Amino acid sequence: MALRVGCVAAPGRALENKTGGWRVFKPVFDPENCTKCGMCAMVCPEGCVRETEEGTFEPDLDYCKGCGICVEICPKKGIRMEKEEK
Amino acid sequence: MLEFMEGSHAVAEIVKRCRPQVIAAYPITPQTHIVEDLAQMVANCEIDAEYITVESEFSALSACLGASAAGSRVYSATTSQGLALMFEVCFNAAGMRQPIVMTIANRSLGAPLSIWNDQQDSISLRDSGWLQFYAEDNQETADLHMIAYKVCEDHDILLPAFVCFDGFILTHTFEPVALPTQEEVDAYLPAFNPYQRLDAENPLSFGMYATPEYYMEFRYEVDQAMQRAKQAFVKAGREFGEQFGRDYSALVEGYRLEDADTALVAMGSICGTVKDAIDEMRENGRKVGLLKIRAYRPFPAREIADALKGVSTVAVLDKNISLGNGGAVGTEVKSALYGSGISVYDYIIALGGRDVRKKDIAAVVDLAEKGKGDMFYGLRTEVL
Numbered sequence: 001m002a003l004r005v006g007c008v009a010a011p012g013r014a015l016e017n018k019t020g021g022w023r024v025f026k027p028v029f030d031p032e033n034c035t036k037c038g039m040c041a042m043v044c045p046e047g048c049v050r051e052t053e054e055g056t057f058e059p060d061l062d063y064c065k066g067c068g069i070c071v072e073i074c075p076k077k078g079i080r081m082e083k084e085e086k
Numbered sequence: 087m088l089e090f091m092e093g094s095h096a097v098a099e100i101v102k103r104c105r106p107q108v109i110a111a112y113p114i115t116p117q118t119h120i121v122e123d124l125a126q127m128v129a130n131c132e133i134d135a136e137y138i139t140v141e142s143e144f145s146a147l148s149a150c151l152g153a154s155a156a157g158s159r160v161y162s163a164t165t166s167q168g169l170a171l172m173f174e175v176c177f178n179a180a181g182m183r184q185p186i187v188m189t190i191a192n193r194s195l196g197a198p199l200s201i202w203n204d205q206q207d208s209i210s211l212r213d214s215g216w217l218q219f220y221a222e223d224n225q226e227t228a229d230l231h232m233i234a235y236k237v238c239e240d241h242d243i244l245l246p247a248f249v250c251f252d253g254f255i256l257t258h259t260f261e262p263v264a265l266p267t268q269e270e271v272d273a274y275l276p277a278f279n280p281y282q283r284l285d286a287e288n289p290l291s292f293g294m295y296a297t298p299e300y301y302m303e304f305r306y307e308v309d310q311a312m313q314r315a316k317q318a319f320v321k322a323g324r325e326f327g328e329q330f331g332r333d334y335s336a337l338v339e340g341y342r343l344e345d346a347d348t349a350l351v352a353m354g355s356i357c358g359t360v361k362d363a364i365d366e367m368r369e370n371g372r373k374v375g376l377l378k379i380r381a382y383r384p385f386p387a388r389e390i391a392d393a394l395k396g397v398s399t400v401a402v403l404d405k406n407i408s409l410g411n412g413g414a415v416g417t418e419v420k421s422a423l424y425g426s427g428i429s430v431y432d433y434i435i436a437l438g439g440r441d442v443r444k445k446d447i448a449a450v451v452d453l454a455e456k457g458k459g460d461m462f463y464g465l466r467t468e469v470l
Contacts, residue, residue: 006181
């Protein structure tokens with residue numbers, strides 16, 4: 001994305017800010033251990049946990065900041081945090 | 087034609103001829119006469135501008151920033167505590183690259199409360215991304231407003247500017263001033279042509295969020311625009327000289343520097359006193375000159391080094407102090423002359439309206455030539 005004078009942007013361009021780069025730990029979802037309750041998606045403060053075609057869930061790592069709330073809420077302990085090397 | 091008028095009135099008259107479309111300001115001593123005059127001119131339909139009355143300086147500059155982004159030529163004026171209240175908006179205006187021109191009627195900052203002159207207010211905004219020009223007299227003050235609009239609105243620059251003139255010493259002083267006609271100003275300063283603008287049909291946001299991957303590059307671009315402003319100022323100052331006969335193509339201006347051993351360096355109205363003091367010292371055979379800094383931002387380091395290369399001693403007069411590290415101008419002149427072998431001394435002088443006389447200038451030269459400096463000049467030790 002080339003810079004525009006005065007950091008000017010048209011509406012909707014915030015999607016281009018891939019804020020996932022702030023993350024230190026990323027969540028790893030285990031679909032085998034998922035009961036499709038959807039609590040991870042409901043509590044995600046970024047709204048970046050989405051439902052897959054199978055009805056299980058996965059994070060959008062472009063925006064996930066690694067807060068780990070989904071790990072805390074998952075009743076099946078089916079999500080774990082993993083350190084990300086960059 | 088020369089007319090005899092108050093400095094503030096000269097500013098209002100020239101701002102009127104620059105055809106601002108939006109004016110927002112909050113009255114504060116010693117800037118008050120400027121905005122009173124402009125409010126009267128708008129009320130009398132002498133200016134086709136919107137005059138926005140606001141409840142604070144923060145709002146004044148915020149209104150100007152929005153109006154500028156919407157594509158208007160805007161104007162404001164302030165000083166001291168008012169400028170301090172604008173601090174946040176100043177950085178945003180520069181980052182959003184809005185060519186706002188604002189007059190600073192230089193005044194000291196509290197505490198203690200003081201309405202009197204020094205240059206602490208604008209100097210304290212030196213890192214904000216605003217161009218800063220300092221005028222020696224009321225003619226130069228008026229002229230620099232036209233030049234400031236021309237430089238700021240240049241699409242290669244797109245930065246805001248302070249035109250600084252000393253509170254009371256110039257704002258409230260009557261001097262002869264040559265005011266150009268409206269037609270002459272129109273010929274020099276064309277109508278504002280915004281680079282980009284707010285438009286309901288094609289919405290834009292200014293000064294958006296930049297992640298760590300982008301922020302530094304935005305700051306780099308503002309700094310590059312600042313650097314380009316040197317050449318833009320030289321060009322606009324030369325064009326001004328061609329049209330009006332008063333040349334402002336120099337970022338720094340020497341006075342009797344050619345064969346000088348000792349040079350004073352100063353900004354603003356004090357330069358007039360310094361020139362008179364130099365004339366007297368020259369009559370006594372002392373080789374003294376002045377380097378006046380007209381553009382403080384962008385800082386003309388190379389031009390200063392070139393102008394001072396023949397002298398052995400430099401005395402910088404600082405009407406400000408970066409508490410804990412001496413005067414701001416002195417620090418930067420030392421940096422500009424680093425490695426030159428020239429002895430540079432800094433003098434904190436005339437804070438809070440303390441008068442400076444010719445004998446004070448001569449005393450500073452004596453101190454510098456004896457190697458005494460980096461000090462407050464003229465302290466009343468009996469009250470300490």
